[in-house]
Amino acid sequence: MLSMSFLVAVFWYCRRLYSFLAQLLKRWSSYLQRKLGKNHSVLEEVDLLGYSARKWREETKQAKLMREAYSELFQNHHVKYLRQVRKDNYCVLRAVLFQIFSQGIPFPSWMKERDILKLPEKLLYSQGCNWIQQYSFGPESYTGPNAFGKLRKCMETLKANWAEISGTKDHEERRNMCNALFSDESKEHKLYEAIKFIMLYEVVEAYEQMKNRDEPIPHLFSLLFARDSSSDPLSFMMNHLNAIGDSGCLDQVELFLLGYLLEVKIRVYRLHRFNTEEFQVNCPDEYRREWNEISLLTEDDRYYHIPVIRT
DSSP states (O other): HHHHHHHHHEEEEEEEEEEEHHHHHHHHHHHHHHHHHHSSSSSEEEEEEHHHHHOOSSSHHHHHHHHHHHHHHHHOOEEEEEEEEOOSSHHHHHHHHHHHHHOOOOOOOHHSSSSSSGGGHHHIISSGGGGGOOOOTSSSSSOOOGGGHHHHHHHHHHHHHHEEEEEEEOOHHHHHHHHTTTOOHHHHHHHHHHHHHHHHHHHHHHHHHHHHHOOOOOHHHHHHHHSSSSSHHHHHHHHHGGBTTTTOOOHHHHHHHHHHTTTEEEEEEEEETTTTTTSSSSSSSSOOTEEEEEEEESSSSSSSSEEOOOO
């Protein structure tokens, strides 16, 4: 009888201990998920209409317009979910690169033919652009002679991660690699600064072609050089590029340039332009049929999220 009572007591104790440990493990797991989730610069999918209803629940004119715009995306553009992107001045670069990496989109054709690690050296020595020492790395201040070495490291980070992720065929493995990369702020910033520099390199190349009249340049460069604030590569860098990541973001013509150099068609849904011809735009507006397509969603032309299409 005593043995039976002892066994019952032991069984009851073990059951309570198991229940306690299971609850503890569950709470610890939830804590880790919340903690790690805060580091992700691109969040997991959320229901599009649910997001719209929560964010724009007021009955103001703007809120009603936004809800109508989200409903339009859901009903007629097959956008069912949304991935929120961290709101900083790298936001649009993050949204674009995340989609390129997560879809396994390879290097653009021109990047396969040229070693991008040599672009800073070529710009500095071959084309005499010693003013790139005034290049700013987002929130970092002027770096002077260190700019060349820092740019080289940024290009190495971009090339290595792009090659590794695009070469990974397993979707789940690629997803995990993207989540890890876009949770590492230091690596992320190097990616974006590399893309900024490639934008500058393309502008320098186009400017030289325009001056020498070697061959016609794409229309987007004519738009870019027509601005008083970016009439040449130096002014483009000083007045526009240096601010990206710090106090400014990309204008529409720079989005055109981004799509052009990455060889992707960027479809942008501009919700604040709902019921106008500018609600949906393609960047660039001139693109090749074989280019891959990615999508962006913005409510203000400053911060961008990733629309997820399900057909």
